[in-house]
Amino acid sequence: xxxxxxxxxxxxxxxxxxxxxxxxxxxxxxxxxxxxxxxxxxxxxxxxxxxxxxxxxxxxxxxxxxxxxxxxxxxxxxxxxxxxxxxxxxxxxxxxxxxxxxxxxxxxxxxxxxxxxxxxxxxxxxxxxxxxxxxxxxxxxxxxxxxxx
Amino acid sequence: xxxxxxxxxxxxxxxxxxxxxxxxxxxxxxxxxxxxxxxxxxxxxxxxxxxxxxxxxxxxxxxxxxxxxxxxxxxxxxxxxxxxxxxxxxxxxxxxxxxxxxxxxxxx
Numbered sequence: 604x605x606x607x608x609x610x611x612x613x614x615x616x617x618x619x620x621x622x623x624x625x626x627x628x629x630x631x632x633x634x635x636x637x638x639x640x641x642x643x644x645x646x647x648x649x650x651x652x653x654x655x656x657x658x659x660x661x662x663x664x665x666x667x668x669x670x671x672x673x674x675x676x677x678x679x680x681x682x683x684x685x686x687x688x689x690x691x692x693x694x695x696x697x698x699x700x701x702x703x704x705x706x707x708x709x710x711x712x713x714x715x716x717x718x719x720x721x722x723x724x725x726x727x728x729x730x731x732x733x734x735x736x737x738x739x740x741x742x743x744x745x746x747x748x749x750x751x752x
Numbered sequence: 753x754x755x756x757x758x759x760x761x762x763x764x765x766x767x768x769x770x771x772x773x774x775x776x777x778x779x780x781x782x783x784x785x786x787x788x789x790x791x792x793x794x795x796x797x798x799x800x801x802x803x804x805x806x807x808x809x810x811x812x813x814x815x816x817x818x819x820x821x822x823x824x825x826x827x828x829x830x831x832x833x834x835x836x837x838x839x840x841x842x843x844x845x846x847x848x849x850x851x852x853x854x855x856x857x858x859x860x
Binding site: 749 | 754755763768770784801802809814815821828831834836837839845848856859
């Protein structure tokens with residue numbers, strides 16, 4: 604029974620999935636592996652190898668139709684995972700506004716007043732002048748992030 | 753932001769105060785800070801006020817077509833002048849703490 608099990612095709616799916624997950628949760632934290640998803644591409648190359656092996660096996664003479672259908676579904680899912688990942692990381696992630704009006708080096712940063720997590724109103728002018736651990740600050744690092752949405 | 757938190761002591765030693773801003777509500781932001789263990793300042797800009805004045809609105813990119821901020825980092829000196837900017841072209845690729853610290857160390 605085990606000999607009939609097309610493990611290559613399942614392994615291909617697993618590799619595709621692992622490539623996407625490990626990049627998103629592990630490799631994205633390290634500069635070398637983040638700026639371009641090399642690690643995911645490595646996983647995907649292996650996944651494609653096993654995908655071809657699995658397809659070759661599923662479509663060889665004497666394989667039952669049910670196995671052919673199952674292998675096709677798993678194989679397509681593996682391809683879909685890889686396709687979606689590459690689309691999200693390489694294409695959709697670049698759909699950002701140009702922000703031509705953003706303050707540039709040498710310009711004055713617009714002041715603002717916003718609530719912090721304890722609902723206290725905080726202004727940029729306070730943030731950039733309030734001492735840090737008793738010493739006068741050298742600056743504020745504003746980090747704008749997308750949030751949970 | 754995990755990188756900022758990890759290097760918070762270094763930032764503070766240089767005299768830099770990190771401040772994170774998004775459109776999330778106070779509750780969502782508080783939740784995030786508790787879960788992720790962030791201890792620096794987080795501000796809630798639900799109405800895109802600061803985000804708009806910095807021209808960082810990403811129209812309709814949030815849940816249900818909500819306007820949110822595009823990722824960006826600014827280093828501002830105590831007199832309010834921008835000294836360093838990072839407007840990423842890919843939101844997976846954010847400024848690295850080392851990069852920011854390097855820019856921060858150049859401030860007088």
